[in-house]
Amino acid sequence: MTSAEALGERIDRMVASSPYSAPPEERSLALLEMLKDELEYTCERSSALRNYVRHWPVDVRLAQRIADLPYLPVRLLKAQPPLSLVEPGEIKRTLMSSATTGQLPSRVVLDSATARRMTKGIIVIVSDFIGSSRRPYLVVDVPGSVRGRAELGARGAAIQSLQPFASSATYCLNQSSHGELTLDLEKVLEFADNHRESPILVYGFTYILWNHLVKPLIAKDIRVDMPRVRILHSGGWKRLQDESVDKRTFNEGLARVFGCRTDDVIDFYGLIENVGIIYPDCPAGNKHVPAFGDVIVRNPLTLEPVEIGEQGLVQVCSVLPTSFPGHLLLTEDMAEVVADDGCPCGRRGLCFHFVGRVEKAEIRGCGNIERQRVSGRLRDL
Numbered sequence: 047m048t049s050a051e052a053l054g055e056r057i058d059r060m061v062a063s064s065p066y067s068a069p070p071e072e073r074s075l076a077l078l079e080m081l082k083d084e085l086e087y088t089c090e091r092s093s094a095l096r097n098y099v100r101h102w103p104v105d106v107r108l109a110q111r112i113a114d115l116p117y118l119p120v121r122l123l124k125a126q127p128p129l130s131l132v133e134p135g136e137i138k139r140t141l142m143s144s145a146t147t148g149q150l151p152s153r154v155v156l157d158s159a160t161a162r163r164m165t166k167g168i169i170v171i172v173s174d175f176i177g178s179s180r181r182p183y184l185v186v187d188v189p190g191s192v193r194g195r196a197e198l199g200a201r202g203a204a205i206q207s208l209q210p211f212a213s214s215a216t217y218c219l220n221q222s223s224h225g226e227l228t229l230d231l232e233k234v235l236e237f238a239d240n241h242r243e244s245p246i247l248v249y250g251f252t253y254i255l256w257n258h259l260v261k262p263l264i265a266k267d268i269r270v271d272m273p274r275v276r277i278l279h280s281g282g283w284k285r286l287q288d289e290s291v292d293k294r295t296f297n298e299g300l301a302r303v304f305g306c307r308t309d310d311v312i313d314f315y316g317l318i319e320n321v322g323i324i325y326p327d328c329p330a331g332n333k334h335v336p337a338f339g340d341v342i343v344r345n346p347l348t349l350e351p352v353e354i355g356e357q358g359l360v361q362v363c364s365v366l367p368t369s370f371p372g373h374l375l376l377t378e379d380m381a382e383v384v385a386d387d388g389c390p391c392g393r394r395g396l397c398f399h400f401v402g403r404v405e406k407a408e409i410r411g412c413g414n415i416e417r418q419r420v421s422g423r424l425r426d427l
Contacts, residue, residue: 050368053087054159056080057338057365061163065170065336066393070386073337073395078112080365084373085115091131095371113342113351117361117374120152123319128153132369143318144200144281152319157369160321167322167366168207171336174393175312175326176211176276182241183212184234186250186259188221200318201251204280207324208249219258227254229262238270245274248304251281252313256291260299271305280314280324284403315400319375322366325400330390332397333381339364341398343383344376357382357401378404 060080068076085106089096099106102116109115123129128140136157143152156164169178185205198206209215218233250259255277263270277300286296297308304310309329316324325333325341335341340363343352352358360379364372380401389397 050087050159053083053368054163056083057163057368058166060338060365061166061170063337065174065338066334066395068337068394070395074112074340077337077340077363077365078109078115081112081115081363081373082106082109084365084368087368088131088371088373092129092371112340112363112374113361115374117376118371120317120319120375120377123152123154123370123372123375124150126150126153128155129370130155131371132157137369139198141203141318141321142199154319154321154367154370154372156321160367160369163366164322165207165210167336167338168324169210171324171326172208172211172278175328176247176278178211179245180211180213181245181247182237183208183215184237184246184248185215185217186219186248186255187217188219188227189217190221200281201254203318204251204316205249208247208278211247219254227258229258231262231266231268234259234263234270235268238272242272243274244272246272246276248275248277250279252279252283252296253281253285255279256286256296256299260296260303263303264299269303269305273305275304275306275310277304277306277311278314278326279311280316282403315379317362317375317377317379319372319377320362320364321372323362323364325398328389328391328393328397331399332384332389332391333400334389334391334393335396335398337395338366341381341396343381343398346404349376352383354383354385359404360400380404 085099089099099116104114106115137155138158138161139156141154141156187201187205216233216237218230219227220230221227293313297311300311301308312326314324314326315333323336323339325335327333342361343358344350344361345352345358357380360377360381362375362377367373381398382401384397384399386396387394
């Protein structure tokens with residue numbers, strides 16, 4: 047039987063290493079062996095998942111590549127109650143994904159060990175892009191996004207994940223009784239006056255940053271000069287694409303408002319289900335995979351890994367969770383593989399471009415493929 051303590055120590059050692067320096071072959075081999083052991087750990091704690099793994103076309107212990115390991119469609123994490131590998135009393139917090147009207151959100155349960163690794167994973171990744179020092183943190187959201195909740199949504203989880211980089215936190219939006227967000231301009235201007243020459247961290251969901259900070263400030267012809275700012279954002283582009291706002295327009299708008307460079311605006315892709323791992327843009331515009339995770343891009347029809355330059359469904363892999371089965375998940379997002387190695391920014395390993403969500407018809411088709419594969423193997427869930 048796999049010891050949770052021994053497994054946790056190995057995961058901690060992997061996370062502690064440099065996230066982007068190891069040669070791809072070396073990191074893939076280490077990750078493959080770790081994921082095999084984590085699948086064994088998962089099977090010991092869930093008879094349904096053990097049955098699923100047993101019926102996988104490839105024997106897990108004989109698999110020669112990560113792409114051959116048994117993955118789950120991410121929609122299974124919408125199950126109620128949430129899929130869990132720990133006892134109810136060990137669950138410290140539940141994270142909840144964003145969901146459109148009428149759809150169920152994903153829910154992932156965190157015990158203390160997984161929550162700690164989640165924080166450490168984010169720290170290691172973000173430090174590689176902006177440094178590890180603490181700085182004043184401007185949150186383009188409302189305080190209620192994170193305060194005192196046993197269930198934390200995607201916005202709140204992203205905001206909280208960056209708290210280790212904050213020396214103080216200022217929330218600059220208000221919310222009406224009808225849920226409408228408005229900018230607290232006095233708070234933004236006061237923050238700028240107090241920290242104009244300091245390194246600053248700003249975070250907000252992509253569409254919230256644009257609609258509730260950039261547009262109001264541009265409309266009033268206000269520029270808050272904070273040239274040492276680093277602006278991180280996430281949450282997708284769908285709403286802004288509908289407004290014909292592309293990444294270049296977005297970055298230039300933020301640079302104009304803050305008086306910074308467009309390179310100081312960092313978009314990152316992340317999922318609640320892929321807890322503790324985010325994929326920020328480097329200066330070359332590529333998203334990078336850390337050594338304690340992987341991304342496999344699969345052909346939507348065959349589910350085989352695609353070649354460099356091709357697009358497909360994103361599968362995310364992670365060694366971090368031991369409280370829920372989130373090690374190998376096939377998402378409903380699309381990406382394009384840019385390179386297996388050799389990004390101009392110097393980071394080693396696979397890099398990719400996020401393309402967007404799968405169109406509804408494709409989601410339904412992919413879901414049917416996965417449901418057929420899963421049918422009869424996860425009935426206990």
